[in-house]
Amino acid sequence: MKKRLPAFIISAALAFSAVSCGKSDSKDSENTIKIAYLPITHSLAVLEEAEELEKESGLKVELVKYGSWAELLDALNSNRVDGASVLIELAMKSKEEGIGVKAVALGHRDGNVIVVSNDIDSAADLKGKTFAIPHRQSSHNILLNDALATAGLNIGDVNVTELAPTEMPSALASGQIDGYCVAEPFGAMGVNLGVGKVLFSSEELWEESLCCGLVLTDKFIDERYDDAKSFVESYKSAGNALDKEKAKEVAKKYLNQTDDVLDTSLQWISYNDLDITEEAYNELADKVKEYGLSDNPPAYADFVKNDF
Numbered sequence: 681m682k683k684r685l686p687a688f689i690i691s692a693a694l695a696f697s698a699v700s701c702g703k704s705d706s707k708d709s710e711n712t713i714k715i716a717y718l719p720i721t722h723s724l725a726v727l728e729e730a731e732e733l734e735k736e737s738g739l740k741v742e743l744v745k746y747g748s749w750a751e752l753l754d755a756l757n758s759n760r761v762d763g764a765s766v767l768i769e770l771a772m773k774s775k776e777e778g779i780g781v782k783a784v785a786l787g788h789r790d791g792n793v794i795v796v797s798n799d800i801d802s803a804a805d806l807k808g809k810t811f812a813i814p815h816r817q818s819s820h821n822i823l824l825n826d827a828l829a830t831a832g833l834n835i836g837d838v839n840v841t842e843l844a845p846t847e848m849p850s851a852l853a854s855g856q857i858d859g860y861c862v863a864e865p866f867g868a869m870g871v872n873l874g875v876g877k878v879l880f881s882s883e884e885l886w887e888e889s890l891c892c893g894l895v896l897t898d899k900f901i902d903e904r905y906d907d908a909k910s911f912v913e914s915y916k917s918a919g920n921a922l923d924k925e926k927a928k929e930v931a932k933k934y935l936n937q938t939d940d941v942l943d944t945s946l947q948w949i950s951y952n953d954l955d956i957t958e959e960a961y962n963e964l965a966d967k968v969k970e971y972g973l974s975d976n977p978p979a980y981a982d983f984v985k986n987d988f
């Protein structure tokens with residue numbers, strides 16, 4: 681078993697990083713909607729929708745795969761894509777900086793875990809330890825803060841490091857970090873490899889947590905309102921239809937992960953009822969301020985569009 685770990689981790693990492701990095705061969709078309717995504721379980725609703733939408737409405741979703749949030753965000757912020765499934769805090773930051781984007785739905789519900797090394801048994805044990813998150817602007821950072829708060833600790837009590845999702849299971853295995861929280865299935869990968877365990881699931885720390893959002897550019901909404909409306913309606917239907925079995929089917933097609941990792945990871949997530957409610961958004965905005973991600977997150981009315 682020990683000998684197999686590095687090869688497994690390396691192959692999984694390669695699967696994640698060997699992507700087209702935003703390149704696409706298909707030509708722009710009036711009926712095409714370009715949507716950016718990362719190959720994670722958190723984006724399965726948009727991957728599922730891409731197949732359904734063309735059958736239903738003739739609109740074609742061109743999925744553009746990226747290898748990192750930074751690259752994806754750059755494409756979204758510069759209108760090289762019409763929308764993205766993206767960490768909602770990153771999109772909030774873009775909006776705060778004057779970029780024309782709107783969050784039109786959640787990417788998923790729940791679906792995050794705090795993974796720690798096997799010698800850590802409580803949040804209090806995290807004091808003085810090194811913990812990895814993918815980006816400061818993420819619900820993973822918020823969940824870390826929430827976890828620490830359960831033991832009366834705060835972010836100053838741990839060493840926080842930003843790592844690429846694919847690096848986290850191997851970093852935990854090597855002892856470089858003591859825990860991590862990141863988009864799935866990389867938490868499940870660490871658990872299935874036996875290098876860590878779940879200390880908290882997201883719903884234990886933050887009920888109705890927000891994480892990824894489906895975000896569209898104002899340019900796309902303004903110039904192609906009817907297409908945007910069809911797209912969002914179809915996306916929410918796709919989410920409602922995405923049960924565990926269907927989610928696994930889509931994940932196997934796009935994510936290049938093992939059945940075992942997907943079975944573990946998909947237990948933690950759901951895709952139904954993807955509306956962003958004002959109550960849930962305001963709770964997120966409060967946490968963003970409380971934990972220092974931003975002093976001035978966008979107001980619900982300015983950033984969330986629920987009225988297609």
Ligand code: ZN
Pocket residue numbers: 722767787788863891892
């Ligand atoms: Zn997410």
